[in-house]
Amino acid sequence: GEGCLSTCRLREPAAGMLRLGIACGVGGVLAGLPLARLVRWLRLNVPARPSTPFPLLSHSEWGEALARHGDRGMFALFSSVTGGVTTDAALMTVPIDDHIIVRGHAVFDTVTLCNGRLYRLTIHLERLLKSAESARLRLPFGDDPQHNKERMRDAIESACVAADRQDADVRFWLSAGPGNLGVTPAGCTPAFYVLVFGGLPSDPTWTTEGISEVTVPLEEVPVKPKLLAELKSTNYMLNALTSMAARDRGGTFGLAVDNGGMLMEACTLNVVAIGTDGVMRTPPFDNILAGTTVRRAMQLADSLVSSGDLTAVSQEPLALKQAYAAKELFLVAGDTHLYPITRLDGKPIGDGGVGPISRQLMQLLTNDARTGEDCHHDIPALCRK
Protein backbone atom coordinates (compact mmCIF):
# COMPACT_ATOMS: atom_id res chain seq x y z
CA GLY A 1 0.00 0.00 0.00
CA GLU A 2 0.97 3.66 -0.33
CA GLY A 3 1.58 4.00 3.41
CA CYS A 4 3.91 1.02 3.37
CA LEU A 5 5.77 2.26 0.34
CA SER A 6 6.29 5.72 1.82
CA THR A 7 7.60 4.32 5.09
CA CYS A 8 9.99 2.12 3.07
CA ARG A 9 11.33 5.16 1.17
CA LEU A 10 15.07 5.59 1.19
CA ARG A 11 16.00 8.48 3.49
CA GLU A 12 19.44 9.53 2.22
CA PRO A 13 19.40 11.65 -0.95
CA ALA A 14 22.20 9.55 -2.50
CA ALA A 15 20.28 6.36 -1.91
CA GLY A 16 17.23 8.02 -3.35
CA MET A 17 19.13 9.01 -6.47
CA LEU A 18 20.42 5.45 -6.73
CA ARG A 19 16.89 4.18 -6.61
CA LEU A 20 15.88 6.74 -9.21
CA GLY A 21 18.77 5.54 -11.37
CA ILE A 22 17.70 1.94 -11.01
CA ALA A 23 14.22 3.08 -11.88
CA CYS A 24 15.54 4.55 -15.10
CA GLY A 25 17.69 1.50 -15.74
CA VAL A 26 14.80 -0.82 -15.50
CA GLY A 27 12.95 1.40 -17.90
CA GLY A 28 12.09 -1.58 -20.01
CA VAL A 29 10.17 -3.12 -17.14
CA LEU A 30 8.55 0.15 -16.17
CA ALA A 31 7.66 0.98 -19.71
CA GLY A 32 5.11 -1.74 -19.43
CA LEU A 33 3.42 0.04 -16.48
CA PRO A 34 0.51 2.41 -17.04
CA LEU A 35 1.74 6.05 -16.95
CA ALA A 36 -0.26 6.97 -13.81
CA ARG A 37 1.31 4.12 -11.82
CA LEU A 38 4.76 5.05 -13.09
CA VAL A 39 4.35 8.69 -11.99
CA ARG A 40 3.09 7.54 -8.60
CA TRP A 41 5.97 5.13 -8.17
CA LEU A 42 8.49 7.85 -9.01
CA ARG A 43 6.78 10.37 -6.71
CA LEU A 44 6.88 8.01 -3.79
CA ASN A 45 10.56 7.35 -4.38
CA VAL A 46 11.78 10.96 -4.55
CA PRO A 47 14.09 11.26 -1.56
CA ALA A 48 12.38 12.85 1.46
CA ARG A 49 14.08 15.66 3.36
CA PRO A 50 15.21 14.07 6.60
CA SER A 51 13.07 15.34 9.49
CA THR A 52 14.75 17.67 11.97
CA PRO A 53 12.99 17.46 15.32
CA PHE A 54 12.61 20.51 17.56
CA PRO A 55 14.17 20.16 21.01
CA LEU A 56 12.22 19.38 24.15
CA LEU A 57 13.12 22.33 26.38
CA SER A 58 13.54 22.32 30.13
CA HIS A 59 11.64 24.84 32.28
CA SER A 60 14.65 27.17 32.42
CA GLU A 61 15.52 26.80 28.72
CA TRP A 62 11.93 27.70 27.83
CA GLY A 63 12.10 30.77 30.10
CA GLU A 64 15.45 31.84 28.68
CA ALA A 65 14.11 31.51 25.12
CA LEU A 66 11.15 33.71 25.99
CA ALA A 67 13.45 36.26 27.62
CA ARG A 68 15.48 36.47 24.39
CA HIS A 69 12.44 37.97 22.67
CA GLY A 70 13.44 41.11 24.54
CA ASP A 71 11.64 44.26 25.46
CA ARG A 72 8.76 44.98 23.10
CA GLY A 73 7.53 48.05 24.91
CA MET A 74 5.42 46.12 27.43
CA PHE A 75 5.87 47.48 30.93
CA ALA A 76 3.59 45.45 33.22
CA LEU A 77 0.94 42.73 33.07
CA PHE A 78 -1.75 41.90 35.61
CA SER A 79 -3.24 38.45 35.19
CA SER A 80 -6.12 37.06 37.25
CA VAL A 81 -4.61 33.63 36.52
CA THR A 82 -1.68 34.50 38.80
CA GLY A 83 -3.56 37.06 40.89
CA GLY A 84 -0.77 39.64 40.55
CA VAL A 85 1.41 41.82 38.36
CA THR A 86 4.72 41.15 36.63
CA THR A 87 7.10 43.58 34.96
CA ASP A 88 9.11 40.73 33.41
CA ALA A 89 8.20 40.82 29.70
CA ALA A 90 9.15 37.16 29.31
CA LEU A 91 6.41 36.17 31.75
CA MET A 92 3.65 38.22 30.07
CA THR A 93 1.75 35.27 28.67
CA VAL A 94 -1.74 33.76 28.73
CA PRO A 95 -2.49 30.03 29.04
CA ILE A 96 -2.83 28.30 25.67
CA ASP A 97 -6.19 26.80 26.72
CA ASP A 98 -7.66 30.23 27.48
CA HIS A 99 -10.71 30.72 25.25
CA ILE A 100 -9.31 34.12 24.28
CA ILE A 101 -7.06 32.00 22.02
CA VAL A 102 -9.06 28.80 21.67
CA ARG A 103 -12.21 30.48 20.27
CA GLY A 104 -11.55 34.22 20.34
CA HIS A 105 -14.16 34.38 23.10
CA ALA A 106 -13.07 37.55 24.88
CA VAL A 107 -13.63 41.31 24.92
CA PHE A 108 -11.22 44.16 25.50
CA ASP A 109 -10.85 47.89 25.89
CA THR A 110 -8.00 50.39 26.05
CA VAL A 111 -7.55 53.37 28.34
CA THR A 112 -4.89 56.07 28.25
CA LEU A 113 -2.67 56.72 31.24
CA CYS A 114 -1.95 60.42 30.92
CA ASN A 115 -0.06 62.48 33.45
CA GLY A 116 -0.59 59.75 36.06
CA ARG A 117 -4.36 59.72 35.46
CA LEU A 118 -6.42 57.04 33.81
CA TYR A 119 -8.34 59.12 31.31
CA ARG A 120 -12.11 58.45 31.46
CA LEU A 121 -11.57 55.04 33.04
CA THR A 122 -15.25 54.66 33.98
CA ILE A 123 -16.40 55.03 30.35
CA HIS A 124 -13.94 52.34 29.25
CA LEU A 125 -14.88 49.95 32.06
CA GLU A 126 -18.56 50.44 31.33
CA ARG A 127 -18.02 49.65 27.65
CA LEU A 128 -16.05 46.53 28.62
CA LEU A 129 -18.89 45.29 30.84
CA LYS A 130 -21.44 46.01 28.10
CA SER A 131 -19.31 44.08 25.60
CA ALA A 132 -18.98 41.23 28.12
CA GLU A 133 -22.75 41.05 28.51
CA SER A 134 -23.29 40.80 24.72
CA ALA A 135 -20.55 38.15 24.55
CA ARG A 136 -22.22 36.21 27.42
CA LEU A 137 -19.00 36.28 29.42
CA ARG A 138 -19.01 35.53 33.14
CA LEU A 139 -17.28 38.16 35.25
CA PRO A 140 -13.91 37.34 36.86
CA PHE A 141 -14.52 38.82 40.34
CA GLY A 142 -17.86 37.32 41.38
CA ASP A 143 -21.25 38.19 39.91
CA ASP A 144 -21.71 41.79 41.04
CA PRO A 145 -20.84 44.18 38.17
CA GLN A 146 -20.08 47.07 40.54
CA HIS A 147 -17.64 44.96 42.56
CA ASN A 148 -16.05 43.77 39.31
CA LYS A 149 -15.61 47.34 38.14
CA GLU A 150 -13.82 48.17 41.41
CA ARG A 151 -11.55 45.11 41.28
CA MET A 152 -10.78 45.76 37.61
CA ARG A 153 -9.88 49.33 38.48
CA ASP A 154 -7.60 47.98 41.28
CA ALA A 155 -5.92 45.60 38.81
CA ILE A 156 -5.43 48.40 36.27
CA GLU A 157 -4.06 50.76 38.91
CA SER A 158 -1.70 48.06 40.29
CA ALA A 159 -0.32 47.36 36.80
CA CYS A 160 0.23 51.09 36.18
CA VAL A 161 2.00 51.56 39.52
CA ALA A 162 4.23 48.55 38.78
CA ALA A 163 4.96 49.97 35.30
CA ASP A 164 6.00 53.20 37.04
CA ARG A 165 5.07 55.41 34.10
CA GLN A 166 3.03 58.58 34.00
CA ASP A 167 2.07 58.13 30.35
CA ALA A 168 1.25 54.82 28.67
CA ASP A 169 -1.53 52.87 27.01
CA VAL A 170 -3.40 50.30 29.08
CA ARG A 171 -5.26 47.49 27.33
CA PHE A 172 -7.40 45.09 29.32
CA TRP A 173 -9.11 41.88 28.31
CA LEU A 174 -11.96 39.94 29.86
CA SER A 175 -11.91 36.38 28.62
CA ALA A 176 -14.00 33.23 28.99
CA GLY A 177 -10.69 32.07 30.43
CA PRO A 178 -8.59 28.93 30.59
CA GLY A 179 -10.04 25.48 31.17
CA ASN A 180 -10.24 23.36 28.03
CA LEU A 181 -10.20 23.39 24.23
CA GLY A 182 -13.98 23.14 23.85
CA VAL A 183 -16.40 25.56 22.25
CA THR A 184 -18.56 26.88 25.07
CA PRO A 185 -16.95 28.41 28.16
CA ALA A 186 -18.30 25.55 30.33
CA GLY A 187 -15.52 24.43 32.65
CA CYS A 188 -13.47 27.61 32.16
CA THR A 189 -12.52 30.19 34.79
CA PRO A 190 -13.15 33.76 33.56
CA ALA A 191 -9.90 35.68 33.27
CA PHE A 192 -8.91 39.34 33.36
CA TYR A 193 -5.62 40.65 31.97
CA VAL A 194 -4.21 44.19 32.00
CA LEU A 195 -1.20 45.20 29.90
CA VAL A 196 0.55 48.56 30.32
CA PHE A 197 2.49 49.29 27.15
CA GLY A 198 4.13 52.04 25.16
CA GLY A 199 1.38 52.63 22.60
CA LEU A 200 0.59 51.56 19.06
CA PRO A 201 3.00 51.97 16.18
CA SER A 202 2.21 55.27 14.48
CA ASP A 203 3.76 57.95 12.32
CA PRO A 204 3.93 61.49 13.80
CA THR A 205 3.09 62.96 10.37
CA TRP A 206 -0.38 61.34 10.57
CA THR A 207 -1.26 64.11 13.02
CA THR A 208 0.80 66.98 11.70
CA GLU A 209 0.35 66.49 7.96
CA GLY A 210 -2.71 64.23 7.81
CA ILE A 211 -3.21 60.92 6.05
CA SER A 212 -4.26 59.60 2.67
CA GLU A 213 -7.24 57.35 3.12
CA VAL A 214 -9.28 55.02 0.93
CA THR A 215 -12.62 53.29 1.13
CA VAL A 216 -12.39 49.50 1.13
CA PRO A 217 -15.07 47.76 -0.99
CA LEU A 218 -17.38 45.36 0.85
CA GLU A 219 -16.64 42.71 -1.78
CA GLU A 220 -13.01 42.78 -0.66
CA VAL A 221 -13.58 42.91 3.11
CA PRO A 222 -17.12 42.37 4.41
CA VAL A 223 -18.34 44.36 7.40
CA LYS A 224 -18.91 42.57 10.67
CA PRO A 225 -22.36 41.40 11.67
CA LYS A 226 -24.07 43.92 13.99
CA LEU A 227 -23.37 41.92 17.16
CA LEU A 228 -19.61 41.84 16.56
CA ALA A 229 -19.45 45.40 15.20
CA GLU A 230 -21.05 46.91 18.30
CA LEU A 231 -18.99 45.06 20.89
CA LYS A 232 -15.25 45.21 21.30
CA SER A 233 -14.38 41.55 20.96
CA THR A 234 -11.00 40.02 20.18
CA ASN A 235 -12.36 39.04 16.73
CA TYR A 236 -10.50 41.76 14.81
CA MET A 237 -9.47 39.82 11.72
CA LEU A 238 -11.80 41.84 9.46
CA ASN A 239 -10.44 45.07 10.97
CA ALA A 240 -6.91 43.91 10.21
CA LEU A 241 -7.87 42.95 6.64
CA THR A 242 -9.54 46.36 6.14
CA SER A 243 -6.37 48.14 7.17
CA MET A 244 -4.20 45.84 5.01
CA ALA A 245 -6.46 46.38 2.00
CA ALA A 246 -6.23 50.14 2.61
CA ARG A 247 -2.43 50.06 2.72
CA ASP A 248 -2.40 48.10 -0.55
CA ARG A 249 -4.35 50.97 -2.14
CA GLY A 250 -2.29 53.82 -0.72
CA GLY A 251 -4.60 54.44 2.26
CA THR A 252 -3.87 54.12 5.95
CA PHE A 253 -6.66 52.56 8.05
CA GLY A 254 -9.40 51.91 5.47
CA LEU A 255 -12.97 53.18 5.61
CA ALA A 256 -15.96 50.88 5.36
CA VAL A 257 -18.99 52.11 3.39
CA ASP A 258 -22.32 50.29 3.64
CA ASN A 259 -24.44 49.08 0.70
CA GLY A 260 -26.36 52.37 0.74
CA GLY A 261 -23.19 54.46 0.25
CA MET A 262 -23.06 55.57 3.91
CA LEU A 263 -19.76 55.80 5.77
CA MET A 264 -19.41 53.43 8.69
CA GLU A 265 -16.02 53.55 10.46
CA ALA A 266 -12.34 52.95 9.84
CA CYS A 267 -10.61 49.73 10.95
CA THR A 268 -10.21 50.95 14.53
CA LEU A 269 -11.36 54.58 14.42
CA ASN A 270 -14.54 56.60 14.07
CA VAL A 271 -14.96 59.07 11.24
CA VAL A 272 -16.01 62.73 11.50
CA ALA A 273 -16.75 65.26 8.72
CA ILE A 274 -17.01 69.05 8.88
CA GLY A 275 -19.43 70.12 6.14
CA THR A 276 -19.29 73.35 4.18
CA ASP A 277 -22.36 74.31 6.28
CA GLY A 278 -20.11 74.24 9.37
CA VAL A 279 -21.85 71.18 10.85
CA MET A 280 -19.67 68.50 12.45
CA ARG A 281 -21.20 65.10 11.61
CA THR A 282 -20.41 61.54 12.66
CA PRO A 283 -22.45 58.38 11.91
CA PRO A 284 -24.81 56.93 14.56
CA PHE A 285 -23.54 53.96 16.57
CA ASP A 286 -25.46 51.45 14.52
CA ASN A 287 -23.37 48.57 13.14
CA ILE A 288 -20.22 50.34 14.35
CA LEU A 289 -18.43 50.68 17.68
CA ALA A 290 -19.56 53.41 20.07
CA GLY A 291 -16.16 55.10 20.20
CA THR A 292 -15.26 56.86 23.41
CA THR A 293 -13.09 59.44 21.63
CA VAL A 294 -15.75 60.53 19.16
CA ARG A 295 -18.25 60.86 22.05
CA ARG A 296 -15.83 63.14 23.89
CA ALA A 297 -14.96 65.02 20.68
CA MET A 298 -18.67 65.79 20.18
CA GLN A 299 -18.91 67.17 23.75
CA LEU A 300 -15.72 69.22 23.40
CA ALA A 301 -16.86 70.56 20.02
CA ASP A 302 -19.69 72.40 21.77
CA SER A 303 -17.12 75.04 22.68
CA LEU A 304 -16.40 75.46 18.95
CA VAL A 305 -20.11 76.00 18.35
CA SER A 306 -20.11 78.66 21.08
CA SER A 307 -17.10 80.35 19.50
CA GLY A 308 -18.80 80.32 16.09
CA ASP A 309 -16.19 78.01 14.49
CA LEU A 310 -18.90 75.36 14.00
CA THR A 311 -22.62 75.84 13.43
CA ALA A 312 -23.73 72.54 15.02
CA VAL A 313 -22.65 69.04 16.08
CA SER A 314 -24.77 66.18 14.83
CA GLN A 315 -24.72 62.39 14.96
CA GLU A 316 -26.44 61.39 11.74
CA PRO A 317 -25.86 59.16 8.72
CA LEU A 318 -22.93 60.42 6.65
CA ALA A 319 -22.89 59.69 2.92
CA LEU A 320 -19.61 59.02 1.15
CA LYS A 321 -20.38 61.90 -1.21
CA GLN A 322 -20.71 64.23 1.81
CA ALA A 323 -17.27 63.07 2.91
CA TYR A 324 -15.76 63.85 -0.51
CA ALA A 325 -17.32 67.34 -0.36
CA ALA A 326 -16.39 68.02 3.30
CA LYS A 327 -14.28 70.97 4.40
CA GLU A 328 -12.49 68.67 6.81
CA LEU A 329 -12.57 64.97 7.45
CA PHE A 330 -10.80 63.13 10.25
CA LEU A 331 -10.56 59.90 12.23
CA VAL A 332 -10.55 59.67 16.01
CA ALA A 333 -9.74 56.87 18.47
CA GLY A 334 -7.66 55.90 21.45
CA ASP A 335 -8.78 58.85 23.63
CA THR A 336 -6.40 61.42 22.16
CA HIS A 337 -5.69 60.45 18.55
CA LEU A 338 -7.08 62.58 15.74
CA TYR A 339 -5.84 61.94 12.20
CA PRO A 340 -6.94 64.46 9.54
CA ILE A 341 -7.76 62.84 6.18
CA THR A 342 -6.29 65.13 3.53
CA ARG A 343 -7.07 62.83 0.56
CA LEU A 344 -9.85 60.29 0.23
CA ASP A 345 -9.80 57.82 -2.66
CA GLY A 346 -7.26 60.10 -4.36
CA LYS A 347 -9.43 63.25 -4.06
CA PRO A 348 -8.24 66.16 -1.88
CA ILE A 349 -10.48 66.98 1.08
CA GLY A 350 -11.06 70.72 1.51
CA ASP A 351 -7.84 72.48 0.52
CA GLY A 352 -5.87 69.23 0.95
CA GLY A 353 -4.25 70.34 4.21
CA VAL A 354 -4.94 69.95 7.93
CA GLY A 355 -7.94 72.16 8.72
CA PRO A 356 -8.54 74.53 11.68
CA ILE A 357 -11.27 72.42 13.34
CA SER A 358 -9.03 69.33 13.25
CA ARG A 359 -6.25 71.31 14.90
CA GLN A 360 -8.49 72.79 17.58
CA LEU A 361 -10.12 69.47 18.43
CA MET A 362 -6.73 67.77 18.62
CA GLN A 363 -5.68 70.38 21.17
CA LEU A 364 -8.95 70.07 23.11
CA LEU A 365 -8.63 66.27 23.33
CA THR A 366 -4.99 66.42 24.42
CA ASN A 367 -5.69 69.08 27.07
CA ASP A 368 -8.71 67.14 28.32
CA ALA A 369 -6.62 64.00 28.77
CA ARG A 370 -3.98 65.89 30.74
CA THR A 371 -6.06 68.21 32.88
CA GLY A 372 -9.79 67.92 32.08
CA GLU A 373 -12.41 66.81 34.55
CA ASP A 374 -14.71 63.98 33.52
CA CYS A 375 -14.51 60.47 34.93
CA HIS A 376 -10.76 60.11 35.23
CA HIS A 377 -9.10 58.00 37.87
CA ASP A 378 -6.06 59.57 39.50
CA ILE A 379 -3.26 57.24 40.55
CA PRO A 380 -1.75 59.13 43.52
CA ALA A 381 1.59 57.25 43.37
CA LEU A 382 2.06 58.40 39.76
CA CYS A 383 0.43 61.84 39.90
CA ARG A 384 2.72 62.99 42.71
CA LYS A 385 5.88 62.55 40.61
Ligand SMILES: Cc1ncc(COP(=O)(O)O)c(C=O)c1O
Ligand atom coordinates in the same frame (compact mmCIF):
# COMPACT_ATOMS: atom_id res chain seq x y z
C1 LIG B 1 -13.80 49.22 15.31
C2 LIG B 1 -13.48 50.44 16.10
N1 LIG B 1 -14.16 51.57 15.88
C3 LIG B 1 -13.89 52.69 16.58
C4 LIG B 1 -12.91 52.71 17.55
C5 LIG B 1 -12.64 53.97 18.33
O1 LIG B 1 -12.98 53.76 19.68
P1 LIG B 1 -12.31 54.60 20.85
O2 LIG B 1 -12.50 56.02 20.51
O3 LIG B 1 -13.05 54.22 22.07
O4 LIG B 1 -10.88 54.24 20.89
C6 LIG B 1 -12.19 51.55 17.82
C7 LIG B 1 -11.16 51.57 18.85
O5 LIG B 1 -10.40 50.68 19.05
C8 LIG B 1 -12.48 50.38 17.08
O6 LIG B 1 -11.81 49.25 17.31
